[in-house]
Each structure stands twice: as C-alpha cells, then as structure tokens.
Amino acid sequence: MGFIFDWLDRKTAARMQGRIGPKITGPSGILQPLADFLKLLFKEEIIPSHADKVIFLFAPALYFLAPLLSMLFIPIIALTPTAGFDFDLLVILFLLAFAAFVIAVLSYSSASSFTTIATGRLVLQYVSYEIPLVLAIVTAAIYSRSLSVEGIVTSQTGLWNVFVMPFAFGVYVIALMAELEKPPFDIPSAKTEIVAGWLTEFSGRALAFLKLTKEVGYVFGSALAVSLFLGGPLGPQMGASVPAPVQYFAYFMVKLLAVGFLIFVLKTALARVKIAQATELFWKVLTPVSLAQLALVLVLIQGGILLAA
Amino acid sequence: MSAEPIQPKQREESAGLMKYSAENLVPFGPIHPALKEPEYFKLILEGERIVQVIPRIGYVHRGLEKAAETRPWVQNMYMFERTCGICSFVHSLAYGQAVEGLTIYEVPRRAKFIRLIIAEMERIHSHLLWVGLMGHWAGFETLFMWVWRDREVVLDLVEAISGNRIHKSMNAFVGVRRDMPEGMEDRIVERMKFLVDRARYYKEIIDTEETMLERTEKVGKLSQDTAEKLCVVGPMARYVGLQKDVRLNDPYAAYDEVPFDIIIRNEADVHALLQLRLDELVASANMISYAVQHLPDGPIRVKIPPIIPAGEHSTHCEAPRGEIFYYVKSGGGRTPERVKVRTPTLANLPAALEILKGQTIADVPIVLTAIDPCFGCMDRMSFLDTETNRQWTWSGEELRQYGINHYFPERAKK
Numbered sequence: 002m003g004f005i006f007d008w009l010d011r012k013t014a015a016r017m018q019g020r021i022g023p024k025i026t027g028p029s030g031i032l033q034p035l036a037d038f039l040k041l042l043f044k045e046e047i048i049p050s051h052a053d054k055v056i057f058l059f060a061p062a063l064y065f066l067a068p069l070l071s072m073l074f075i076p077i078i079a080l081t082p083t084a085g086f087d088f089d090l091l092v093i094l095f096l097l098a099f100a101a102f103v104i105a106v107l108s109y110s111s112a113s114s115f116t117t118i119a120t121g122r123l124v125l126q127y128v129s130y131e132i133p134l135v136l137a138i139v140t141a142a143i144y145s146r147s148l149s150v151e152g153i154v155t156s157q158t159g160l161w162n163v164f165v166m167p168f169a170f171g172v173y174v175i176a177l178m179a180e181l182e183k184p185p186f187d188i189p190s191a192k193t194e195i196v197a198g199w200l201t202e203f204s205g206r207a208l209a210f211l212k213l214t215k216e217v218g219y220v221f222g223s224a225l226a227v228s229l230f231l232g233g234p235l236g237p238q239m240g241a242s243v244p245a246p247v248q249y250f251a252y253f254m255v256k257l258l259a260v261g262f263l264i265f266v267l268k269t270a271l272a273r274v275k276i277a278q279a280t281e282l283f284w285k286v287l288t289p290v291s292l293a294q295l296a297l298v299l300v301l302i303q304g305g306i307l308l309a310a
Numbered sequence: 311m312s313a314e315p316i317q318p319k320q321r322e323e324s325a326g327l328m329k330y331s332a333e334n335l336v337p338f339g340p341i342h343p344a345l346k347e348p349e350y351f352k353l354i355l356e357g358e359r360i361v362q363v364i365p366r367i368g369y370v371h372r373g374l375e376k377a378a379e380t381r382p383w384v385q386n387m388y389m390f391e392r393t394c395g396i397c398s399f400v401h402s403l404a405y406g407q408a409v410e411g412l413t414i415y416e417v418p419r420r421a422k423f424i425r426l427i428i429a430e431m432e433r434i435h436s437h438l439l440w441v442g443l444m445g446h447w448a449g450f451e452t453l454f455m456w457v458w459r460d461r462e463v464v465l466d467l468v469e470a471i472s473g474n475r476i477h478k479s480m481n482a483f484v485g486v487r488r489d490m491p492e493g494m495e496d497r498i499v500e501r502m503k504f505l506v507d508r509a510r511y512y513k514e515i516i517d518t519e520e521t522m523l524e525r526t527e528k529v530g531k532l533s534q535d536t537a538e539k540l541c542v543v544g545p546m547a548r549y550v551g552l553q554k555d556v557r558l559n560d561p562y563a564a565y566d567e568v569p570f571d572i573i574i575r576n577e578a579d580v581h582a583l584l585q586l587r588l589d590e591l592v593a594s595a596n597m598i599s600y601a602v603q604h605l606p607d608g609p610i611r612v613k614i615p616p617i618i619p620a621g622e623h624s625t626h627c628e629a630p631r632g633e634i635f636y637y638v639k640s641g642g643g644r645t646p647e648r649v650k651v652r653t654p655t656l657a658n659l660p661a662a663l664e665i666l667k668g669q670t671i672a673d674v675p676i677v678l679t680a681i682d683p684c685f686g687c688m689d690r691m692s693f694l695d696t697e698t699n700r701q702w703t704w705s706g707e708e709l710r711q712y713g714i715n716h717y718f719p720e721r722a723k724k
Binding site (some may be wrong): 271274275 | 450524672
C-alpha cells in the first residue's frame with residue numbers, strides 16, 4: 002500500500018508540475034516505487050566511520066515496526082480491527098512518539114555535520130507538532146468517549162467526526178505533514194540545504210527500509226485520519242448483495258485515497274519553510290486552535306447539544 | 311605545486327579560524343545539491359546562524375586567459391563563448407567588441423540590433439532559469455518546473471534564429487554571423503507577449519505565496535554602503551538602489567537606440583531581487599519587440615583580415631549577472647598577447663559572503679543563488695597550505711618568476 006501511495010504521489014505531483022511522472026515500469030509506472038525499493042536493497046551499505054554501528058543498523062528496523070504495528074489497530078474490512086483492544090489509541094500515540102524518538106536517535110548516530118543539524122531540526126519540529134497532533138486526536142477520542150480506535154469508528158455511525166470538529170481535522174492533517182516531513186515541513190530532510198538531512202548517511206538496505214517506513218507511515222497517518230475523523234469504513238449501505246467486508250474496504254479505500262490526495266496536492270503547491278517559522282506556526286497558531294477546538298467540543302457535549310452515539 | 315613561494319603576499323585569510331572547533335564547521339561544497347558548480351564554502355556556525363563564510367575557489371579554473379594567448383583571434387571568440395552556458399553570448403560579445411576596438415571597422419547597424427536582440431533573449435533565459443532555481447532552493451519544486459517550461463519558449467526562439475539553444479555562436483568580427491530568418495518578427499513579438507504575461511503571473515505568486523514570502527523576505531539584506539564598498543555589479547547593485555547598469559551608463563551595441571527602463575529596487579532582500587529580475591525580464595521582452603519591429607536593413611557583417619593591429623582595448627557589457635569586463639592586448643599578430651576577463655560573479659561573491667553572516671543555513675542556497683553565481687566564469691587560481699590553513703595568491707610577476715625558476719634553475723633569483 003505504501004508503494005501505491007508513493008506512485009500516486011509522484012504522478013500527481015508530476016501532473017501538477019506539467020510533467021508526466023513515472024511511466025515505464027509497469028502499467029503507468031505503477032511498479033516504479035517497488036523497483037526503487039528493490040534497487041536499494043541491492044546497493045552496498047556504507048557505514049560512516051564515526052557512526053555508532055549498533056544503532057545505525059538496528060534502529061531502522063525499530064522505526065519500521067512503529068507504523069506497521071499501528072496499522073493493526075485500524076479497522077479496515079470490518080468494524081473491529083485486526084488486533085484492537087480497549088486502549089489501543091494510547092498505544093498508537095505511544096508508537097508515534099516512539100517513531101519520532103527512534104528517528105532522532107538514528108539521526109544522531111550517524112555523526113556527520115549534516116545529520117547533526119538535521120537532528121536538531123528534527124527534534125525541534127517534533128516537539129512543535131506533537132502537541133497539536135495529540136490534541137486533535139484526543140478531541141476525537143473525548144467526543145467519542147472511547148480510547149480505542151474501534152470505539153471511535155463505531156461512534157461515527159450517526160455523523161462523521163469531521164463535521165463536528167473540522168478544525169481538529171485540519172490541525173491533524175497539518176501536523177501529519179510535519180510528522181511525515183512533507184513540504185512545507187520537510188525541514189529535517191531538506192534536500193537542497195543539508196543534503197538529505199537525517200537520511201544522508203544511510204545507504205543500501207537501511208535506506209530502503211527507511212524509505213519504505215516513511216511510505217507506510219504516510220499510509221498509516223492517512224488511515225488514522227480516516228478512522229478518527231471520516232468514519233473509517235462506514236458508509237451508506239451499498240446494496241444487499243455486497244458483502245460487508247468488501248463494502249467496508251471500498252469505503253475505507255476511497256476515503257484513504259482522498260486524504261492522501263489532499264496531502265499530495267498541498268505538498269506540491271507549497272514551498273519549504275524555515276525551522277523557526279515552522280515552530281512559530283505550530284506553537285502560535287495550531288496549538289491554540291486545537292485547544293480551542295477541544296474546548297468547543299467539551300462545551301457542546303456538556304450543553305447536551307452534541308451527543309455521542 | 312610544493313615549491314617554495316618567492317616572496318608571495320601572504321594574506322592570513324584563515325586567521326582566527328583556529329578557535330572554531332570542527333563541530334561548528336559545515337562544508338558547503340564543493341559537491342553539494344545546492345550548488346550548480348563546485349566551489350567550497352566553509353560555513354562556521356553557531357547553532358543554525360552563520361558566523362563566517364570562508365570560500366575556497368578555483369575548482370573550475372580552466373586557464374582560459376592563458377589558452378587564449380595561443381589561439382587565433384576568431385577561435386578565441388568561440389572559446390570565450392564557452393566560459394559559461396548562461397551568459398555565453400555576452401562573453402563573445404564583449405570579446406568581440408574589445409577586439410573590434412583595436413581595428414578600424416565599424417559594426418553595421420543591423421548587426422548591432424541583432425546583437426541586442428540576442429543579448430536580451432539571453433537575459434530572459436537567464437532570469438527565468440534563476441527564478442526557477444530560487445523556487446527549487448526554497449523547496450518550491452512546482453515553481454521551478456513551471457518557470458523552466460516557459461524558458462523553453464525563449465530557447466526555441468533562440469534556436470530558430472541561431473541554430474543552437476545555449477551556445478549561440480552568433481558573433482563574428484565584425485558583426486553577426488547569421489541574419490534574422492524571414493517571418494521571425496511576428497513570431498518573436500507574439501512570444502514576447504506570452505512571456506510578459508507569464509512573468510506577471512510569477513510576480514503575483516512571489517508576492518502572495520506565504521511560504522515563498524517567508525523564505526525570501528528579509529533574507530539577503532545588504533546595505534547600500536557595503537554594496538558600494540564591495541563594488542557589486544548588476545542586479546545586486548540595483549536591488550540596493552544603486553544606479554549601475556552598463557547598458558545605461560555606457561551604451562554598447564544598439565542600446566543607445568532602443569528605449570528601455572532601468573529597474574531599481576530599494577528594499578534590499580531576496581524578494582526584491584526576484585521582483586527585480588522579473589521586471590528586467592519584462593523590460594527585455596519589450597526591448598526585443600521594439601528592436602525586432604525597428605530592425606534596420608543593411609549588411610550584418612564586415613569581413614576583416616585575421617591579423618589585428620597592435621594596441622590594447624577594453625570593453626564592458628551588461629551580462630544577465632552584472633558587468634562583464636574584457637581587456638585585450640594585441641601585438642599585431644594572429645593571436646592575442648593578453649586577454650583579461652573579469653566576470654560579475656567575482657565582483658559579487660564577497661558581497662554574498664558578507665550577506666551570509668547572520669543568516670541561517672536554510673538561507674545559504676538562497677543567498678548564494680541570489681547573486682546568480684556562475685563559478686565557471688569566475689574562477690581564479692589561489693594557493694592553499696592545508697597544514698597551516700593559509701591562503702594566498704600570486705601576482706603575475708611572481709607566477710612568471712616561478713616559471714623561470716622551474717625551467718631555468720641557473721637563472722633562478724633567490
């Protein structure tokens with residue numbers, strides 16, 4: 002799924018820029034991300050002499066686990082996810098923090114002047130986007146009176162959360178773009194300034210997995226948005242003959258792609274901001290907005306105007 | 311070269327470097343995604359703020375001035391064209407004008423107009439390239455792609471006129487080599503209108519796109535005093551409010567006959583530079599339309615013998631990057647005795663280093679590109695002693711003496 006997202010991303014960005022994008026590998030270039038991944042697996046792995054070898058080799062695997070595990074908690078083809086339980090939202094929050102922490106460690110372990118700067122920027126960016134992101138997620142959780150993703154999804158049978166708390170959705174998407182390091186927030190891996198940021202010293206298999214993890218993270222981030230705000234796999238009944246899993250899957254996919262497209266378009270249409278400006282944006286604008294949104298939702302619940310299902 | 315220098319002027323350019331530890335030093339270049347051409351900039355940082363920049367140039371030094379001394383006059387014209395891809399025509403124009411100044415021949419009027427047209431087209435192509443690059447360094451890939459697509463318009467026109475997109479080889483002694491093809495006038499005028507519209511659209515984007523504004527406003531500030539002291543040229547001078555434009559101050563080719571506006575900006579930041587270059591683009595497009603519609607008839611070239619009379623002459627032209635200066639000395643033979651080239655990037659580079667102090671790393675590619683660097687044009691040779699981190703350059707006399715010492719040890723002066 003990660004590969005498909007990458008392919009869609011590149012095609013959309015290309016068309017918006019007046020180009021065509023990947024074309025040759027597979028029909029319409031759909032196999033291009035897979036080809037890139039395989040190629041990287043075959044390349045030689047160069048470890049910088051100053052780097053901490055254990056972390057350098059071990060951490061990418063840890064990083065890969067985070068979004069992968071989180072996907073287990075998202076309901077896709079049914080209303081219950083593959084491995085859901087009552088507090089899985091907390092586990093997801095933990096895994097998000099864990100992922101960012103692993104990246105920081107990764108980045109610092111490859112001790113070159115570019116990555117050191119990248120680590121600084123990364124940590125700063127993480128600290129900035131973390132709060133609005135968590136607030137947005139928590140707003141959805143509080144409204145649905147549940148700490149499990151399944152609970153949040155089922156509570157949206159009446160009305161999708163995005164209509165109740167549109168600002169939380171907006172904040173979540175922006176914070177997601179910061180987490181995934183997509184423009185305008187691709188500061189820690191700013192290609193034209195610090196070579197590739199924290200990705201600089203990685204090559205071969207490690208790089209292949211880091212890139213794959215980023216793509217999977219992209220899918221997961223969008224999937225979480227869909228579950229928390231867009232009602233997951235729920236939707237009007239398609240027809241008596243359509244089996245439930247297929248229907249759920251179809252709706253989920255459509256919404257997932259919609260969120261994905263939103264991010265693709267935003268990312269292509271904007272320039273990169275400086276780390277100081279990004280921090281300003283998050284602390285001065287997004288955090289207050291998400292706090293206000295949370296307050297609003299609480300007030301509305303208390304006042305009995307909005308009732309959770 | 312590890313020989314003993316003979317009384318060189320040893321300037322301690324790296325003095326004070328020792329107090330900074332290796333952690334604060336970020337090497338920018340010579341190979342870096344942000345640089346089109348290799349030059350080495352040692353950035354000394356405190357956090358993300360740059361404290362000092364120490365350049366080391368010479369990575370693309372090709373010895374063109376020396377090579378010119380062994381080649382016939384006409385061959386040099388094509389060689390100097392290849393100093394740079396983006397300002398190639400202006401190089402050959404300046405060289406041509408310098409040599410023509412040594413002869414008794416006048417450039418025909420039609421040739422002057424055609425020279426102006428091609429020079430302005432080159433300016434448009436260069437400015438479009440630059441605007442695209444600014445987008446690229448700011449992370450704004452889409453702007454880069456769109457602008458370069460519009461640049462194809464100009465390149466196609468140039469190809470229709472001269473046969474080549476970049477190295478146009480239009481200049482000759484005395485005049486231009488090829489004439490304007492039939493029916494080009496209407497096509498040029500129409501394409502210029504298109505480009506003016508696109509330039510206006512890009513100006514709007516630069517003025518309103520938030521992320522772009524954040525990257526370019528208040529970045530790259532230079533005070534007018536510093537600019538004057540550092541002798542900046544071209545758009546770098548005009549964006550701090552100095553009225554420096556060779557086309558205005560000392561017209562060459564047909565610039566005294568074609569009306570144009572000089573563009574000056576006073577808010578000295580990169581955003582102003584963007585606006586300035588796009589305005590210049592519009593002015594160039596208008597100039598081209600005017601010149602094409604008022605193209606005089608007549609010959610385009612006067613053929614001259616291959617021996618240029620003795621003497622020395624110098625000219626300067628306004629390249630897209632600034633003032634380009636050529637000095638030519640002839641001994642009356644088939645090859646020049648000395649050609650000296652001073653390109654605008656060399657004049658603007660110290661200004662760039664000055665601007666960089668106090669900026670952050672994120673601004674480095676933007677500021678370095680703001681001067682519109684063309685290191686291929688600029689390079690000079692300098693010496694570096696890596697153990698003591700000392701840099702120095704030799705004068706011409708020292709270089710000559712070194713050569714004598716090397717080949718004729720018995721004549722060596724100690």
